[in-house]
Amino acid sequence: MAERESALLTVESNAIRHLDSLDRGVRTRFEDFQSKFCWNMHTPGLRLKPLKGHKGLWSARITDDYRAIMCKVGHAHFALIAVLPRGEVYERIEERWDMPVNRVTGALEVVDHSDIRAAISDAKRPVEAPMAPAAVKPETAAKPGLFDPFTTAELIGLGVAEPLMPSIREIRTDQQLIDFIGVAPRLTGEILFALNDGQSLQQVEELVTAPVKIDEPVDTGDLQTAIERPAAMVTSSDRAVAAMLDGGFAAWRVWPHPAQRKIIVRRYNGPARVSGGPGTGKTVVALHRAARLARELDPSEGRILLTTFTKNLAADLDTKLSMLVEGDERKHVDVEHLDRVVHRLAVEGGRKLGKLLGDKELRQWWEELRLERGETEFDAEFLYGEWTEVICAQLLTSRAEYFKARRVKRPRRLDRGKRALVWELVERFNARLAEENAWCWPQLRASVAIAEENRSAGGGHRYRHIVVDEAQDLTPAHWRLLRALAPESTDDLFIAGDTFQRIYGQPVTLGKLGVSIVGRSSRLTLNYRTTREILRTALAIEADAVADDLDGDLDSLAGYRSVMSGEKPAFRPQRDAAAELDEIVRQVQAWTADCSPGSIAVTAPRTGAVADIIAALNAAGVPAGTLSKDRQLGEDLVHVGTMHGLKGLEYRYLIISGIGADGFPFPYIRRLADTDPQRYELELEKARNLLFVATTRARDEVVFTWTGEPSPLLHLAAGE
Ligand SMILES: Nc1ncnc2c1ncn2[C@@H]1O[C@H](COP(=O)(O)OP(=O)(O)OP(=O)(O)O)[C@@H](O)[C@H]1O
Numbered sequence: 001m002a003e004r005e006s007a008l009l010t011v012e013s014n015a016i017r018h019l020d021s022l023d024r025g026v027r028t029r030f031e032d033f034q035s036k037f038c039w040n041m042h043t044p045g046l047r048l049k050p051l052k053g054h055k056g057l058w059s060a061r062i063t064d065d066y067r068a069i070m071c072k073v074g075h076a077h078f079a080l081i082a083v084l085p086r087g088e089v090y091e092r093i094e095e096r097w098d099m100p101v102n103r104v105t106g107a108l109e110v111v112d113h114s115d116i117r118a119a120i121s122d123a124k125r126p127v128e129a130p131m132a133p134a135a136v137k138p139e140t141a142a143k144p145g146l147f148d149p150f151t152t153a154e155l156i157g158l159g160v161a162e163p164l165m166p167s168i169r170e171i172r173t174d175q176q177l178i179d180f181i182g183v184a185p186r187l188t189g190e191i192l193f194a195l196n197d198g199q200s201l202q203q204v205e206e207l208v209t210a211p212v213k214i215d216e217p218v219d220t221g222d223l224q225t226a227i228e229r230p231a232a233m234v235t236s237s238d239r240a241v242a243a244m245l246d247g248g249f250a251a252w253r254v255w256p257h258p259a260q261r262k263i264i265v266r267r268y269n270g271p272a273r274v275s276g277g278p279g280t281g282k283t284v285v286a287l288h289r290a291a292r293l294a295r296e297l298d299p300s301e302g303r304i305l306l307t308t309f310t311k312n313l314a315a316d317l318d319t320k321l322s323m324l325v326e327g328d329e330r331k332h333v334d335v336e337h338l339d340r341v342v343h344r345l346a347v348e349g350g351r352k353l354g355k356l357l358g359d360k361e362l363r364q365w366w367e368e369l370r371l372e373r374g375e376t377e378f379d380a381e382f383l384y385g386e387w388t389e390v391i392c393a394q395l396l397t398s399r400a401e402y403f404k405a406r407r408v409k410r411p412r413r414l415d416r417g418k419r420a421l422v423w424e425l426v427e428r429f430n431a432r433l434a435e436e437n438a439w440c441w442p443q444l445r446a447s448v449a450i451a452e453e454n455r456s457a458g459g460g461h462r463y464r465h466i467v468v469d470e471a472q473d474l475t476p477a478h479w480r481l482l483r484a485l486a487p488e489s490t491d492d493l494f495i496a497g498d499t500f501q502r503i504y505g506q507p508v509t510l511g512k513l514g515v516s517i518v519g520r521s522s523r524l525t526l527n528y529r530t531t532r533e534i535l536r537t538a539l540a541i542e543a544d545a546v547a548d549d550l551d552g553d554l555d556s557l558a559g560y561r562s563v564m565s566g567e568k569p570a571f572r573p574q575r576d577a578a579a580e581l582d583e584i585v586r587q588v589q590a591w592t593a594d595c596s597p598g599s600i601a602v603t604a605p606r607t608g609a610v611a612d613i614i615a616a617l618n619a620a621g622v623p624a625g626t627l628s629k630d631r632q633l634g635e636d637l638v639h640v641g642t643m644h645g646l647k648g649l650e651y652r653y654l655i656i657s658g659i660g661a662d663g664f665p666f667p668y669i670r671r672l673a674d675t676d677p678q679r680y681e682l683e684l685e686k687a688r689n690l691l692f693v694a695t696t697r698a699r700d701e702v703v704f705t706w707t708g709e710p711s712p713l714l715h716l717a718a719g720e
Pocket of ligand 1: 250276277
C-alpha cells in the first residue's frame with residue numbers, strides 16, 4: 001500500500017459550475033472527497049490515476065457515479081477542473097480539454113470544448129458528441145462572423161484564449177456570443193463583448209487588457225505559477241468551496257476580478273479612492289480590503305472601521321464582512337454607518353441628546369426665529385442653508401472664522417455687516433437648541449468632528465485603518481471626522497464611491513478637508529450587476545450630467561460596460577393613477593411566476609405613493625413590504641420604497657413608477673429655478689442621480705411607468 005501523501009487541491013471555477021449543477025447528495029460527498037484527498041491522495045477508495053488519452057489529466061472517485069477530473073500542476077498539487085458522470089470521463093478526452101496559460105495575465109485557464117460547442121450551436125445539442133461540428137442553422141451559417149474584422153493575432157494579443165479561436169470564428173449572432181461567454185474563460189468573454197459593443201482594439205486594450213496584464217514574462221509551461229496568479233479563477237479553501245455550493249454561487253467572495261484584486265492588495269501611502277459606475281464592485285473591493293487589513297492588523301496599533309452612509313447598508317456590510325473574515329480578526333473591525341459613529345462618540349463624550357430635529361423642523365425653527373426677531377433681510381430657507389452648508393459644514397465656531405469663510409455655490413454676496421447679522425442669528429439659534437435640549441445632525445456632526453480633531457491633536461486616534469463605502473454622500477464634517485479618527489499613515493483611509501450616485505449633500509473637495517488622494521485613485525469600469533440594455537438607459541439618463549471626482553476635478557463614466565444581456569427597459573405611460581397601479585400589479589404578478597417576491601422591487605419618488613402600491617399589491621394577494629433605511633426586508637415580500645430607499649441595493653426586477661413630469665423632479669426643485677438658480681442646478685443634478693441610482697439597481701429587467709407627460713429627466717433614455 002502506498003504511503004500517505006498529503007496533497008493540495010485547487011478548485012477551478014469550471015469545476016464549481018459543474019458541482020453547482022449536481023444534486024445536494026453528490027455535493028456533500030464532494031466535501032468528503034476533498035478532505036480525504038488532501039489528507040492522503042493515495043487513499044485507496046479514491047482511485048487516483050492518470051487519464052489515458054490526455055497528458056496531464058488525472059481522475060479520482062467522488063462517488064460510484066462521479067469522477068473528479070484534475071490537472072496536475074505540481075508535485076502533489078492538483079487543479080480540479082471538472083466533475084463528470086463516470087461514463088463521460090473518456091468521451092473524446094483527447095479533444096475536449098485545453099488548459100492554456102494566458103500570455104497576458106499569466107494565469108491558467110480551462111477550456112471545455114464540449115461546453116463551448118454546445119453554446120454556439122443553434123440547436124442546443126446533448127453532450128454525447130461533444131466535438132462534432134456545432135449544429136448551425138443554414139440562415140445563421142450565411143451570416144458573417146461577429147469577429148471577422150479582427151485578425152487572430154489581434155484577438156490573442158488582447159488576451160483571448162488561443163485554443164478558442166476556431167470556435168470564435170463561428171460566432172455569428174449575439175445569442176451565440178452570450179451563451180459562449182457563459183462557459184468561456186473570463187477575459188476572453190470580456191474582450192469579445194467589448195469588441196462586439198463597438199469598442200476599438202485600442203479601447204479594449206486600455207479598458208479590458210491593460211488592467212489585468214502582468215509585467216513579468218510568462219512561462220506558459222509553468223502551471224504551478226500560472227494557477228497562483230491573480231487572474232486564475234481558483235480557490236484552495238474548502239470553506240470557500242463549501243460556501244459557494246451552499247449559498248449558490250457567491251463569486252465575489254472568492255474571485256475578485258484582477259482589476260479589483262489589484263486595488264484590494266495595494267499598499268497606499270495615504271488616503272486612496274476607488275471610483276466606478278454602479279455595480280462595478282466598489283463595495284466588493286471595500287469589503288475585501290477591510291478583510292485583508294483585518295488579517296494583517298497588529299492589534300496593538302488600533303482597530304479598523306468599515307463604514308458607509310446609511311444604516312441598512314452598514315448591516316449588509318456587516319453580514320458580508322463576516323463571510324470573509326471570522327474569529328479574532330473579525331473582532332477587530334467595527335462596522336457602523338457613519339452617523340452612528342457620530343452619535344456614539346457624542347454620547348461617549350458626555351452629550352445628553354434630547355429631541356432630534358429633522359430638516360422640516362429645522363426650517364420651521366429658522367422661520368420662527370426670523371419672525372421673532374423681525375428679520376426681513378433673509379428668508380428662512382437662506383438662513384437654514386447658510387447654517388448647514390457653510391457654518392456646520394466648515395465647523396465654524398466663531399464670528400471671526402465666519403467672516404473669513406468661503407461660501408462656494410451659496411446665493412447672494414454677504415459683506416461683513418450682513419455676515420455679522422447672520423452670525424448673531426446663528427448664535428441665537430444655537431442657544432435655542434441648547435435651551436430646548438434639542439439636537440440635529442448637521443450640528444452634532446460638526447461638534448463631534450471638532451472634539452475628535454482636538455483629541456487627535458494629542459495623538460489619541462481611535463482607528464488604525466478606515467474603509468468608507470458610498471463616500472459620495474458624506475458631508476464635509478464627516479470627512480473632517482474621518483481624518484481625525486485615524487493617524488496619517490499607510491492604508492489609513494480607503495474610500496469607495498461614485499459621484500454620479502450622489503443623492504444627498506453637496507460636492508466636496510477632499511484635498512481641502514485634509515484628505516489628499518492625489519495619485520492614489522483607481523477606477524472600475526466593468527459592471528457585474530446590470531445588463532447592457534439597462535446600462536444603456538442609465539447612461540442616457542446621465543448623458544448631460546457633469547460629476548466631480550471628490551477632488552476638484554471631473555469624473556466620467558467612460559468605458560463603463562457590462563457583459564450581460566437581457567430585455568430592453570420598458571417605458572409604459574398610463575392613462576391615470578388607477579391604471580398605473582393596475583399595471584404595477586400585473587407586472588409584479590407576471591414576474592413572481594419565476595422568482596421569489598424579494599427579487600422584485602417597486603419604487604416611486606414620493607413616500608405617499610409607497611403605501612398605495614403596497615395596498616394594491618396586497619389586495620391582489622401579493623405580499624409586499626416597505627423598504628426602510630433602518631432595516632433589511634426579507635425574501636418573502638416584494639420590496640416597495642422611495643427611490644432614495646433603493647440606494648446600494650439590487651433586485652432582479654424593478655418598476656420605477658410615478659415619474660411623470662408633474663412629480664419628478666420634485667415640484668419644490670422646479671420652483672427653485674427662478675428663486676435660486678444655483679441651488680436649482682444642484683438639486684436637479686441630485687434628482688438625475690436619483691433616477692440613475694434607481695435604474696441601476698435592476699439586474700435583469702426594469703419598467704418605467706407614469707401618467708401625463710414623462711419626466712424631462714427620462715427624455716433621452718426613453719428616446720433610445
Ligand atoms: N468579482 C466579482 N465576481 C462576481 N460578482 C461580483 C464581482 N464583483 C462584484 N460582483 C457583484 O456585482 C454586484 C455589484 O457589486 P457592488 O455592490 O460591490 O458594486 P458597487 O460598485 O458598490 O455598486 P453600487 O455603486 O451600485 O452600489 C454585486 O452583486 C456583487 O456581488
